[in-house]
Amino acid sequence: MSDDIEIVQPSSDDSELTHPREFCAEMYRKMVTIRRFEEAVLEIYQQGLMPGLAHPYIGQEASAVGVCTALRDDDYITSTHRGHGHLIAKGGQVDRMMAEMMGKEAGYNRGKGGTMHIADMSLGILGANGIVGGGMGMATGAGLSAQMRETDQVAVCFFGDGAANQGSFLEAANMASIWSLPVIFLCENNLYGEYTSHRDVTAIKEHIAERAAGYNMPAIVVDGMDVVAVYETTSRMVENARAGNGPCFIETKTYRYRGHHVGDGNPEKTYRTQEETDLWKTRDPITRLARRMVKGGMATEEEVSEIDQSIQSAVEHAVEFAKQAPFPEKGEVTEHVYV
Amino acid sequence: MSTSEREITFGEAVREAISEEMRRDETVFFMGEDVAVAGGVFKVTAGLYEEFGSKRIRDTPISEAGIMGVGVGAALTGMRPVVEIMFGDFMTIAMDQVVNQAAKLCYMTGGQARVPLTIRTTIGAGRSSAAQHSQSLHAWMAHIPGVKVLIPSTPADLKGMLKSAIRDDNPVIIYEDKMMYSLKGMVPEGDDHLVPIGKADIKREGTDVTIVATSSMVQLALSAADTLEQEGISVEVVDPRTLSPLDTDTILQSVRKTSRAIVIDEGYRSYGVTGEIASLIADEAFDYLDAPVKRLGAMDVPVPFSPSLEPSTIPNEAAIISAVHSMYRDVA
Ligand SMILES: Cc1ncc(C[n+]2csc(CCOP(=O)(O)OP(=O)(O)O)c2C)c(N)n1
Ligand SMILES: [Mg+2]
Numbered sequence: 001m002s003d004d005i006e007i008v009q010p011s012s013d014d015s016e017l018t019h020p021r022e023f024c025a026e027m028y029r030k031m032v033t034i035r036r037f038e039e040a041v042l043e044i045y046q047q048g049l050m051p052g053l054a055h056p057y058i059g060q061e062a063s064a065v066g067v068c069t070a071l072r073d074d075d076y077i078t079s080t081h082r083g084h085g086h087l088i089a090k091g092g093q094v095d096r097m098m099a100e101m102m103g104k105e106a107g108y109n110r111g112k113g114g115t116m117h118i119a120d121m122s123l124g125i126l127g128a129n130g131i132v133g134g135g136m137g138m139a140t141g142a143g144l145s146a147q148m149r150e151t152d153q154v155a156v157c158f159f160g161d162g163a164a165n166q167g168s169f170l171e172a173a174n175m176a177s178i179w180s181l182p183v184i185f186l187c188e189n190n191l192y193g194e195y196t197s198h199r200d201v202t203a204i205k206e207h208i209a210e211r212a213a214g215y216n217m218p219a220i221v222v223d224g225m226d227v228v229a230v231y232e233t234t235s236r237m238v239e240n241a242r243a244g245n246g247p248c249f250i251e252t253k254t255y256r257y258r259g260h261h262v263g264d265g266n267p268e269k270t271y272r273t274q275e276e277t278d279l280w281k282t283r284d285p286i287t288r289l290a291r292r293m294v295k296g297g298m299a300t301e302e303e304v305s306e307i308d309q310s311i312q313s314a315v316e317h318a319v320e321f322a323k324q325a326p327f328p329e330k331g332e333v334t335e336h337v338y339v
Numbered sequence: 340m341s342t343s344e345r346e347i348t349f350g351e352a353v354r355e356a357i358s359e360e361m362r363r364d365e366t367v368f369f370m371g372e373d374v375a376v377a378g379g380v381f382k383v384t385a386g387l388y389e390e391f392g393s394k395r396i397r398d399t400p401i402s403e404a405g406i407m408g409v410g411v412g413a414a415l416t417g418m419r420p421v422v423e424i425m426f427g428d429f430m431t432i433a434m435d436q437v438v439n440q441a442a443k444l445c446y447m448t449g450g451q452a453r454v455p456l457t458i459r460t461t462i463g464a465g466r467s468s469a470a471q472h473s474q475s476l477h478a479w480m481a482h483i484p485g486v487k488v489l490i491p492s493t494p495a496d497l498k499g500m501l502k503s504a505i506r507d508d509n510p511v512i513i514y515e516d517k518m519m520y521s522l523k524g525m526v527p528e529g530d531d532h533l534v535p536i537g538k539a540d541i542k543r544e545g546t547d548v549t550i551v552a553t554s555s556m557v558q559l560a561l562s563a564a565d566t567l568e569q570e571g572i573s574v575e576v577v578d579p580r581t582l583s584p585l586d587t588d589t590i591l592q593s594v595r596k597t598s599r600a601i602v603i604d605e606g607y608r609s610y611g612v613t614g615e616i617a618s619l620i621a622d623e624a625f626d627y628l629d630a631p632v633k634r635l636g637a638m639d640v641p642v643p644f645s646p647s648l649e650p651s652t653i654p655n656e657a658a659i660i661s662a663v664h665s666m667y668r669d670v671a
Contacts, residue, residue, distance in 0.1 A: 103467065116472075134471075165401050167405060201401075
């Protein structure tokens with residue numbers, strides 16, 4: 001079976017970065033922004049400032065950033081319940097995101113959507129989603145629209161290993177394939193649904209990308225903890241889609257360091273092991289990129305920590321902004337049911 | 340009362356009902372997403388997997404349409420599946436198998452087919468879970484002949500009705516308010532506590548106003564009744580418990596006695612439970628009414644995330660009290 005899929009060989013951490021300094025620094029900035037944003041989310045949740053439950057993306061940063069760096073501003077993404085990373089990577093502003101998480105009027109959705117529904121149509125972010133598998137058809141429809149309008153835009157459908165078992169995947173992938181739509185099915189395999197290992201509920205045990213063969217589309221598996229590899233793989237497939245060669249399937253192998261949501265405090269005590277978590281943390285995408293940049297002489301340790309500092313304060317500013325922002329007025333509740 | 344009672348939570352009622360019926364009948368099994376090893380996202384089925392094992396307590400993939408279809412097929416062929424759909428909002432994905440298949444098989448096959456399928460799912464806003472995790476869509480199912488729709492409001496009713504559902508030879512869906520899982524209440528001892536499907540319950544007797552309330556709205560109605568009693572208004576609270584088939588007699592008897600009726604349900608106000616019951620009362624008890632029937636339901640908007648907006652979209656105690664007051668003003 002695995003003959004049908006391309007497995008991108010992991011790049012060595014010692015290999016030289018072939019992309020320009022500023023390009024690498026920007027990917028680094030985006031990943032650190034996601035990490036700090038999610039840490040802040042956990043903190044405001046613990047302080048009781050964030051209602052509802054958010055799903056932290058910590059650990060998976062290279063997947064969102066590698067993919068979205070390969071996209072143009074006018075390309076589309078559909079995101080998931082674990083969407084903060086995708087949004088930041090596609091250009092989302094952390095202050096408006098944070099305000100949304102606290103239910104404030106200055107938030108992306110005027111406080112009416114919250115963590116699972118943040119969208120920015122102007123950035124091609126067609127929305128995070130509370131429904132697992134909810135984005136499959138929509139991304140495919142965005143691809144159809146791009147094809148019909150004769151633009152060369154591409155749509156990326158982010159979804160998890162768990163979502164791959166929704167029937168909507170089969171239906172959307174088949175349509176994308178028969179109509180040669182510019183759609184990238186981007187499966188982030190972090191090994192678990194909520195509290196259940198994907199191996200226990202999925203017929204294919206190793207590479208979910210094997211499913212793509214059934215839809216006659218190319219499939220690639222890539223190390224989702226290596227932002228450069230994810231970027232290069234996605235770029236190649238985006239060019240392919242822009243050129244009218246149809247959809248593809250990319251599986252990023254990744255891991256969420258935290259629980260399923262902010263309230264799932266200690267997964268290592270229940271459905272996964274400490275050894276597994278520790279092993280994945282040794283592949284941390286942020287540390288790896290920083291190390292490569294320093295080694296390659298692209299940045300000094302001081303410059304890296306300057307970036308870290310500036311992001312830390314940007315996120316702190318976002319939290320402050322969100323805290324100060326007012327809640328929506330009462331009348332807001334009936335606004336926007338219709339256009 | 341001769342039988343002794345015990346206090347359990349709404350969540351424990353689910354666990355007890357399923358485990359008792361599984362011990363009693365080996366064709367009963369339970370499946371859903373994260374229900375087995377993890378014990379469910381609301382932890383209400385914790386312990387079942389340990390007792391019954393992976394053959395009868397099954398973790399499914401995230402495949403609502405598939406899960407429901409598998410449930411229908413197993414029910415048609417000799418098993419009694421209990422299927423959990425984690426949030427009632429996700430029922431939308433499984434609709435074909437319930438509405439076009441399960442609900443119609445007995446009738447379409449001229450009475451040959453039996454679908455003894457029990458579906459458990461949730462309703463209820465109030466957790467800032469936003470528009471796709473907060474809906475109360477039970478009226479959708481009550482619109483479909485061939486499915487029985489249960490909406491219990493106490494641990495005793497939930498336990499007894501879930502057990503009746505599992506024993507019933509028809510598709511039955513039971514809606515549990517996810518905000519109520521830690522609510523406590525007394526249940527009779529023993530494993531033979533059954534509450535009949537299709538039978539309403541008077542949760543409080545009164546003489547001046549009938550409040551027909553469902554699920555979490557029953558608690559609100561009872562506490563509004565306490566307040567109103569101090570003003571000298573005696574409220575009777577009727578809990579239909581089953582929406583389909585509806586116990587029309589108990590509702591109508593109460594309204595004929597009190598002459599005033601308010602219907603409260605957390606589903607959308609438009610085209611829903613309150614409209615149905617209000618029209619029943621208008622049709623069958625018009626001559627007894629001293630005021631038009633009032634209805635309280637969820638505001639007709641997607642449930643907003645912000646805690647500054649969400650509470651205003653669902654009925655509260657103050658709204659019930661002012662609805663009662665307005666009935667007196669209307670006639671004055
Ligand atoms: C249709 C639907 N079914 C179930 C859920 C509940 N749920 C939320 S996240 C989740 C697990 C999703 O797993 P995966 O797709 O692997 O994404 P991950 O959480 O790992 O990012 C489940 C079952 C849901 N939100 N929507
Ligand atoms: Mg996953």
